[in-house]
Amino acid sequence: MAEQLAFNKPKVELHVHLDGAIRVETIMDVAKRRRITLPAATVDEMRDVCSLKEPATLTEFLSKFDHYVPVVAGDREAIKRIAYEFVEDKAKQGVIYVEVRYSPHLLANTDVEPIPWQQKQGDLTPDEVVNLVNRGLSAGEKAFKTKARSILCCMRHMPDWSSDVIELCKKYRDDGVVGIDLAGDELMDTESYPGHRRAYEEAVRSGIHRTVHAGEVGPASVVWEAVEILRAERIGHGYHVTEDQALYKRLLDQNMHFEMCPLSSRQTGACDPDFTKHPLIRFQVDKANYSLNTDDPLVLNSNLNLDYEVAQKYMGFTEDEFKRVNVNAAKSCFLPEGEKRELLRQLCEAYGMVGDASP
């Protein structure tokens, strides 16, 4: 029932994890084919296992991945399939451009130390994972007309993987990969884990776009570190930046982009569960540069339209603000300038706006 959607117009999404956006049906299917025993017998039961019903902590939130990522990890067909289906799901939600992120290492079973999820050693490298995801995304793009690019994640607790991650970003920069991210537990700082810092230095040197999860559950100082040390161009989440007024003001002046995920911020315990007290309201009043995103729709049992609904219902978002948010997302995306201009043109046309198509 399209007329009930909070914002039934083309959208841009910049912060969503591929491994947090798998269909439950696909997990069930792949488990059956691979003869992997699941803790649930039906799709509904498995959805319960994968998702969080009540606000929790980021650690509890991330522990949900342990229940189902091992089902697809190390399996070529499954990895290509989840990328393809992801684009189909985004197209259904009215997304015309999406940047999807994941850790190639967490889906591999060789050339990765330690091999994740206690898999047996196999022959799927992080490099081939990127190739498979690219193929799935581009097949999805052709079939569903939603443009999809990817961002490769370093993981906070695995600094030794980060040099591979930046090398993969460079290798696949003309084949679907548009940036680097740092995900995981943000309370592990980069001073103590120089692997991440070195990877981001190389990203700056080689012109790879940079985003960093910061200020989600951690303090404003993590955002400072992301901007000053890692030279992030965008901040993943960033809710807690407002706790340092000087930093917040400086980032507003610099037009820093914040990738906001309303429903996620409640379930990870990042923000007050009362949406009417959400920091997004402040960002909106201050005309900050931010986007609205799902983060991990499988774990949240959500979709992008629900994030928009929450913004409309509890945070006073209007149609005009939704348009502004998406234009900002397009301006802050990691596409090359020409493609960015074309994306902006498409949005402005769909929104009936004139003259704001400059990136």
Ligand SMILES: O=c1[nH]cnc2c1ncn2[C@@H]1O[C@H](CO)[C@@H](O)[C@H]1O
């Ligand atoms: O909200 C989040 N904050 C920090 N890390 C996350 C979040 N959601 C997912 N991941 C982590 O990023 C990895 C690569 O996609 C996921 O496997 C998960 O561990």
